[in-house]
Amino acid sequence: MSLIPSYIHLAAPPFPYFLEGDRTVYQPGDQHPSRSRMGKFDLLIVEQGCLFIGEEHKQWAVPAGHTLLLLPDRYHYSVKPCEETTSFIWIHFHTVGEWIEAEGDPVYADREEHFKQFLTHPYTIRIPQFGPLPDPFERSGQAELLLQLGRGRRSSAVWQQQRIFEEMLRMMDLAQQDAAGSHAVEIAEQTEAYLRNHYAEPLTNSLLADELHFHYNYLARCMKRVYGLTPMEYLTDYRLEQAKLLLLRTEMSIARVAERTGFESTAYFSRRFALKIGISPLRFRKRYSR
Incomplete structure (x- = not known):
């Protein structure tokens, strides 16, 4: 189990984009396959049971009501088979913007390089690599809706899927800001707004x-x-x-x-x-x- 909280910081815009998602159910004795350098993020949302997964030197037991974000350039493997029926939603996504893994306080995008590439001011989306589902996220049913849309016509679903995916990221990001100190965030945003307006x-x-x-x-x-x-x-x-x-x-x-x-x-x-x-x-x- 990884003891030090780790956060994934994604520079935006451009925002990360949804690729695909589905639900997987493992029976006792089943285990997650080993994969290396998939080239895309893999967000796991455990609904029932517990997943035992490692990434390089880190290992997690991911119980129901928790998420784990596997990174695109790492080796992922099963630590041990499931001990009970385990159901989880997996969501693959990608980003063309800068991203970085760090512990503790926020890490900020290279503002100058970001502007050179995208001609815009970067915002840093902050997502825990492992942690409990934020309450608004869990109550929203967004993950289930995302999967339902995937079963319909692609032409009608693609825009809605991206919108729902971004809303999921927004809820996870805001939950981390609140945990880090909502008053500091509020004062910083007020200051930023004043500076931009004047x-x-x-x-x-x-x-x-x-x-x-x-x-x-x-x-x-x-x-x-x-x-x-x-x-x-x-x-x-x-x-x-x-x-x-x-x-x-x-x-x-x-x-x-x-x-x-x-x-x-x-x-x-x-x-x-x-x-x-x-x-x-x-x-x-x-x-x-x-």
Whole structure:
């Protein structure tokens, strides 16, 4: 049994996508087959009995009401046969975005590399590799509905299956945020929303504290915990992301882009842009222009 909680962090968008799913029933003496490097995630939802499964050096006894997420680049094997009738739903999915396994606190996607590839700000979906089903997930019946759709016409089911699958991931992700400290998440999201809505304005630590009614150090701790960045680090990154969009989508001058995104001067904007992106704003624009 693995004692240290492990979490799988998936950068999105693009969101992971559903491939296939079904239900399997093992009788006493049956065991899960050994597989290596399947190239897709395998989410197991145990409904009855207990599965005994290993992945590389980890081993789990997965009882009813629990989930286990097997990773696409690992060796999976049966630890021992089932001791009782065991029923579980398996769901295969894949992601083209970055993912990482880590213990404890959240790990964040490489924001710059993610933007280069997808031209968007990443969100990290956090899913426990092993743990109990969140109450909303268990009550929702989403997994069963996902399987029922798989028995119908593919053309009518594919969109609904992806929507239901994303809702399942959402419930699992939000359950981990609540477990990690819902108040910190709430404060961090309020801070993020304020920064996004006012990024073009002059913002300071004291102004942020006054507007959000919390000491700046507390805001910084919440942001660091949830997003891996202080408010001012987040603000600078967000301003740069907005500047990239303006450089790509408009013919605004570099000076105008700097002004529109809240930088105090063109020189400071160009310096921070080159430091973060590796090239000047002008070269960035030329690189993606026809």
